[in-house]
Amino acid sequence: MRALLWIILVAAALWGGYWFAGAKATEQAVSGWFAEQDGRPVAAQHQGIAVRGFPNRFDLTITQPEIRDAETGTGWSAPFAQIFTMTWKPWHLIAALPQEQTLSLPGQDLTISSTVMQGSLVLVPGMDLTLDRLSTESDGITVRSSAGWAVSATSANLATRRAPDSAMGHQIWAELTTVTPDAAFRMALSPLSDLPEQIERLRLDGTVTLSAPVDRHLATTRPDLQALTVKEALLLWGDLTVSGKGDIVPTADGTAEGRIDIRIDNWRKLVPVLVAAGLVTPEVSETVTRAMELMAAQDGTPDVLDVPLVFASGRMSLGHVPLGPAPRLR
Template identity: 45%
Template sequence: MRGLLWVSVLLMGLWSVYWFIGRTAVDRAAVGFFAMAPAQGLEAEHKGLSVAGFPNRFDLTVTEPSLADRQTGFGWQAPFVQIFSLSYKPWHVIAAFASEQMVLTPYENLSITSEKLQASVVVEPNANLTLDRTTLIGAGLGIASSLGWDFKAENLRFATRQDPSRENVHQIGLDLLALTPDQSLSRLLPEMPALIEKVHLDAFLGFSAPIDRLAGQSRPELQLLEIKEASLGWGDLAVFAKGDLPIADGSPEGRVDLRIEGWRRLLPLIEQSGAVKAEVLPTVERMLETLAAQSGDAEVLEVPLIFAGGQMRLGPLLLGPAPRF
């Protein structure tokens, strides 16, 4: 018994030494990230770092983190973020976000609120810590833009994983449930239900370089968007999409095939977007009726969304400049 006691004490002592070594490594890694950020084109600040969680976890808390990418103009700020990892599995981390945070973009700032927002990130246990998979779940999510629009969602589920058959390609999945659209959209479509039931996306993203600890230097660019399945359900309006979009220098080229059930609901949005003038809308409606007749159901429109030459077309209808990625 005395021997077992000494063995237990020895193991506990060794584990304690391991934890404190690991704690020091986590603290140095966090300090090093903020110190090296300017060399990677980032502005990174905080007002405090602490590591706890003995004996089984490393719990890093960053107070008032602020990140900004000087090249793209994107940034993020929050009152705090907590990053947890098991002491015996440090390549798998879980992040818990504050109930309020801010995403900064060159075009607008987004205020994000949530009742719960947590992420899980798993990297490969190699020198470059290459991203393997991620998960993001949220509840009571709200996004308000500095441009005046906002929306809410009761639940958010987002996940990514490496595609083992292709280099630098990740599969992504997104589900947004029970969305409350912006009031301006609701006013345009007053007969629609108050909630959008579901938005779903299953797609693949291809990048120019691995997403790893060197991403700040290699700057992975999006080169491919493959939409395996995308859908939106809102009352009697249902939209389905699939297609491939190769991307060069941020400009997509290709087509996405759309199936729109209850397509007439979108006519006010087409007019409001400025793609067509009010006096031309009846002509556009008749043109779309002709296209819908080819599907065998006058209320179902099957039409390609075409990206070419920096422009975007819905069948023969020019919508305007294509978005850049």
């Protein structure tokens, strides 16, 4: 019995020593990363780092983290960020974020509010800490822009996983449910359409190819988007359904180039949406409708339109209908 007691005491002491050593190493590694960013294009700061969770977890809390990229004008800040991991599998992280955080983009700041926002991140064991897979879940999310617009959703979910056939590829899946567009857009759409105020579902299933792995060196390697393959893009909005698949790549200046093959059920519902969004002027909406009628009639399905969304020479068009400048992918 005395021998067993000694074994238990020794094991407990070893485990306690492992935890305190691991907690110290975690705190030093995170503090070191923040310090390494000083003088780089990516600047990072915080107001405190603490590790708790003895004896079975490493619970990391970073107070007032702020990360900014001087070259792109992007940044992120929050009152705190928490990362939890079990002591026996430190490559599997669980993150919890506050109910309000700020994402800075060129020309505007986005305030992101939610009732719940949490994520799970799994790294490849090793010194580089390469991302293997990631999932996030958010409920009651609202995004408000300093430019004056706001959108909300009942839930927002995102998942990524390393592509099995590409060292730089990641499979991605994202879905928003019960999306409420900006009030100004809804006011512009209301007299033109009987679509409901809320979009039932937005979903994207695809693969992105990057220029470098997503790992602890990303502040230096700065992975860029090289290609986007859309397996399925879906919008469900009342009796309007839009789906698509195709491939897009960024040009040298970062604008999108490629083609997404679109299928639109009850396509006439889409024209007022394009007008309210400012992609089509009211003066040419009837011309656009007639052009879509001709395209739909060619397939013998007057309520279903199969048409390519084309990105070329810095512009985008839906079939023969011009929609304006192509979006920038990087």
